[in-house]
Amino acid sequence: xxxxxxxxxxxxxxxxxxxxxxxxxxxxxxxxxxxxxxxxxxxxxxxxxxxxxxxxxxxxxxxxxxxxxxxxxxxxxxxxxxxxxxxxxxxxxxxxxxxxxxxxxxxxxxxxxxxxxxxxxxxxxxxxxxxxxxxxxxxxxxxxxxxxxxxxxxxxxxxxxxxxxxxxxxxxxxxxxxxxxxxxxxxxxxxxxxxxxxx
Numbered sequence: 001x002x003x004x005x006x007x008x009x010x011x012x013x014x015x016x017x018x019x020x021x022x023x024x025x026x027x028x029x030x031x032x033x034x035x036x037x038x039x040x041x042x043x044x045x046x047x048x049x050x051x052x053x054x055x056x057x058x059x060x061x062x063x064x065x066x067x068x069x070x071x072x073x074x075x076x077x078x079x080x081x082x083x084x085x086x087x088x089x090x091x092x093x094x095x096x097x098x099x100x101x102x103x104x105x106x107x108x109x110x111x112x113x114x115x116x117x118x119x120x121x122x123x124x125x126x127x128x129x130x131x132x133x134x135x136x137x138x139x140x141x142x143x144x145x146x147x148x149x150x151x152x153x154x155x156x157x158x159x160x161x162x163x164x165x166x167x168x169x170x171x172x173x174x175x176x177x178x179x180x181x182x183x184x185x186x187x188x189x190x191x192x193x194x195x196x197x198x199x
Contacts, residue, residue, distance in 0.1 A: 007128060011103045026090075045127040045134055148161070
């Protein structure tokens, strides 16, 4: 069973992102404040759960959380500011959208930029240690997956309904055959053989 949160004095939000390593689509972050009596034995890092389990947990989190919010940073902005800054920007926007502002932020990973003057702590693999970060990972992942399934209807050959924009063999074969589209991150290495031009 994961611990509820990092500290036990201040009102704490957990935050996490999904889609950082994808070739296409947005990076999506969520922020979640759970009640102090929240318990769930199934809740864990979204990557360790099935799609069905994630969907079940999403409805529980949305129903029981004190506050939750999700924010998207799309590929155009990712290309402008880089993926690390885009991930942190998405987390900041999710925190900003919370109906109740936290007094402390628990962040998955090891990099973060302070949000306003709210104290924070980064936690490597935090989505497998704390319920509030795990809850944020579930929301970020499920909202992003929904979006990728939706845009897959317009670009069926990339197989986004299955790979969600990650660099699978089928995705890269489709890029080689059909080229990139408006949803691709142009600053990412879309094909392994992409090389800088020799001047």
